[in-house]
Amino acid sequence: MKLPKLITRLDRYIIGKYLGTYFFTIALLISIAVVFDFNEHVDQFVEYNAPAHAIIFDYYLNFIPYYSNLFSQLFVFVSVILFTVKLADHTEIIAMMASGISTLRLLKPYLISAVIISALTWYLGAYVIPKGNVKRVQFENTYRGRTRVTSARNVQLQVADGVIVYIGNYESSSKIGYDFTLDKYENGEITKHMEASLAEYDTLSEEPGHWIVKNWEERDLLGKQEVITKGDRIDTLLNMQPQDFLITRDQQTTLTTPELKEYIDRQKERGFANIQNFEVEYHQRAATSFAAVILTIIGFSLSAKKRKNGMGIALGIGLALSCLYILFQKVSSTFAYQADMNPAIAAWIPNFVFLFIALYCLKYAPK
DSSP states (O other): OOOOOSSOHHHHHHHHHHHHHHHHHHHHHHHHHHHHHHHHHHHHHHHTTOOHHIIIIIIIHHHHHHHHHHTHHHHHHHHHHHHHHHHHHTTHHHHHHHTTOOHHHHHHHHHHHHHHHHHHHHHIIIIIHHHHHHHHHHHHHHHSOOOOOOEEEEEEEEEETTEEEEEEEEETTTTEEEEEEEEEEETTEEEEEEEEEEEEEOTTOSSTTEEEEEEEEEEEEETTEEEEEEEEEEEEEOSOOGGGTOOOTTGGGGSOHHHHHHHHHHHHHTTOOOOHHHHHHHHHHHHHHHHHHHHHHHHHHHHSSOOTTTTHHHHHHHHHHHHHHHHHHHHHHHHHHHSOOOHHHHHHHHHHHHHHHHHHHHHTSOO
């Protein structure tokens, strides 16, 4: 008995049309974006004497994949509508359905293409693009006048089990933290309290986490007794480094997904609260990739019907929905930052809402 082919000639035809239109759309729209971006920032490039090599290879060579991946769902929508409307205008879809192919069967190659795009965008966003973003962000900080984060206030970290460090003010230029406090707890009770005027990170030490504490006073609480020790200087190893205090703009985009997960877990263990943007970034990478499947269903449902006025209505509705999806993503992310919403829920809410829209549109797609 001959088994049916998993991918037929029809599937290959539609997959080729889909992926070809998708990559053509990316090339066209990103080329326009590069021209507008260069025109907007050329004055800054000249003002900060940015070399041509850095502009091309450090900035734009990483600008293109980052924004291509960021707006991948928009490109998915546009490409699906463009080539599906063309198939409908040429009565190819009518011929396919007249031969007995159902709507769901016709949707199969679309979903295969969407899964390919989802896997590609997830892999690029998780492992490849973050490495390029390191150079892009460094370029923007150097040659576009971005304000760098050089200090931090009221830093509190758990550096070991039951050991809490507090720094009132930290300066990145000198790598010195002022108003240094260290508390050690055992069984919920404080057993040691240290105060110091400053703690300086030893950049010459081969051991990470080597700090020089100056003008310190330590209190050891032994039951009802208290032993006070003072000194001018003491060297100590603490499980914290200067990069743990400073969160720079777009820092989360420069970490691969495994690095992002490790960073989030480490900061949670230390009691560091300002990591919502890292958590949202972590969950959005998967959620945004899956959106290609949902938006493909919506695009197919809107454009599979042949219309006298061509692609105008389908393209208009499609662009409106894709822009609404991107806006919904940004709003839910903002809620995660400011309203203490669970980052995973904030990242996936747009997908759940648009999944219902996709199923509704598919219900009224041509049969």
